[in-house]
Amino acid sequence: MYSFLHQKFITNLKKSLTKITGASILLAISGGQDSLCILKLFLDLYNQYKFQLGVINIDHSWRYDSTKNTYHIINILSNSKIPVYIYKISCTDISELKSRILRYQILLKTASTYNYTIIVTAHSLSDQVETCLYNLLKGTSNDGLNSLRWKRQLNSKIQVLRPILNFTRYEIAWFCKFFSLPYWSDISNYNYETQRNRIRQELIPYLQLYFNSKIETNLCRFLDNNHKDCEYLKQNTIKIYQKIKHRELIAINYKQLIQQHSAIQHRVLYFFFLYNLNDTVSSYTLKTILNHLKKKSSVNLKYKRLKIRNSNEWLYISKI
Template sequence: MITYLHHRVTQALFSSGYLGSNSALLITVSGGKDSLALLKIICEISLTYKWRIGVIHCDHKWREDSKLNTYSVYDFIQDLQIPFYLGVSQYKLHTEEESRLWRYTVFFNIADQYNYNIILTAHNLNDRVETMFYNLFRGTGVTGLSSLALSKQISNNISLLRPLLSISQFELAWFCRHFFLPVWSDSTNFNPIYCRNRIRQDLIPYIKHFFNPRVEEHINSFLDKITLQNIYLNKYGNLYFRRVVHSEYLALHTISFKHLHPLMQNLVLMHLLQYLNFSGKIEKLLPYVKKFISLTQYNNSAIKYGTILMVKKKYYLYICEQRQQNN
């Protein structure tokens, strides 16, 4: 049975521009309603487009029932007769951010190892709104507000797609009930120790009750506009990046950099730090790098921030990370 959600997901997938007739899709499945709905929809759509499909599940070992959760997902996947991959954390994960980084590392490694060119996650409209608040409270910029985009190029061979971003939790819950999908309730989603849960269970209901019952719809519209602005700005950010960053050494020409508008300075530095694999440290590093560039007394010198070493030599700034040597 084809529903309106099938059509909306199909439209979202093809609007990304990354899908082709020979695409291989790795679907991330937690066992919750969002990921099971996505899995069912993709499996049924793929009968038409002949995509190769695989499923990956990650066990963070946060809950006592995590193994039962894994078995539940595994049993459901076996009935579908598609490849199943399992990632199990070998060390204790302490924070939401640490867990997210570990999880995505597993996704990318499996996709690369087994030749999947598309990774699908089940983030929905509500997740997008929650992420905006979460990043806003951490002091993010405009780019961070719309960090949950429909698509993202990870490497030359792998892309990340989120085809449920315009679909609400209510619609996904209806879909799962309608098709009797074996949804696994994750108890950590109700634990107030996690910031996202407090946003979901306390903040957003408060805003809907006292300010605007359609707040999620309006924020989603706002994020669509921000995303368009970011696409436009990143286009020019890349242009200036090529002008002020050495193509071979990834060193920043400080004189040319100082003539840029402050907004373009931020974009160029963000691109540079991403190229240097400092994506997880951009928000913290950015003000320190800009301050180091502006202080003329530090010409032909070096400064250290944690494990990050910044060196100004003549006209160029070099940034690297010091690795600890094993004895």
């Protein structure tokens, strides 16, 4: 039996993918409500769209019941013919950021090894709002607010897709209850020492109660508009970089750079380092360089094993 979320899910897939039938999908699940919701949606549509579907679970060993959680997922899929890939990370003292990087490395390697072209995650509208508020409180840029998008290209062959990004937590909870899905309750979600949990359990309900009951929907609308603005700035950044870059050397014409708006200056300089060094330079370093250039003073900085300097009208990067 199909529900209104099945139709919503199909609509999302058609908007995000050029071809649904036969799509090669690696579905990353944890066993929680969001994961079992998206798993059932794919299984219900499995025969209709003939997905090449695989399921992956990564156990970070952060919870005492994480191994039981993994066995729970295996039991759910035991009667299906879908391949399941299980990984266990034994190192538990790494940060959340390093853990996320490691998780995506595992996802990418598995997808590449077994020829999946799409990695699907079960991020929902609530996750998008939580991430927005979390990054906002850290003082992120406009680009950082949109870290959860519908899809993102990881390399030339593999992309990440989030097809339930417009599902609310209430819709997912209803779906799991209606279809009696045996989701695993993650007790770590109630650990208020974690900032993200405080945002989820305290800040968002407070904003909904005292400011706007539709705060999640409104924030997502804001994120969509912000994403369009950021994409416009990115396109202009690349155009200007192509115009002011040196034809042979790793250099840009800084006199033309400082004639641009300050927002574009920062973005072009950031892209300059990212494109040539495959490295993200800190905002402090970028501001220092731009301040020197605007004051028409010499730039002579050391960055790792590189030297950043200006001469005539060019800003150069060279080895020390």
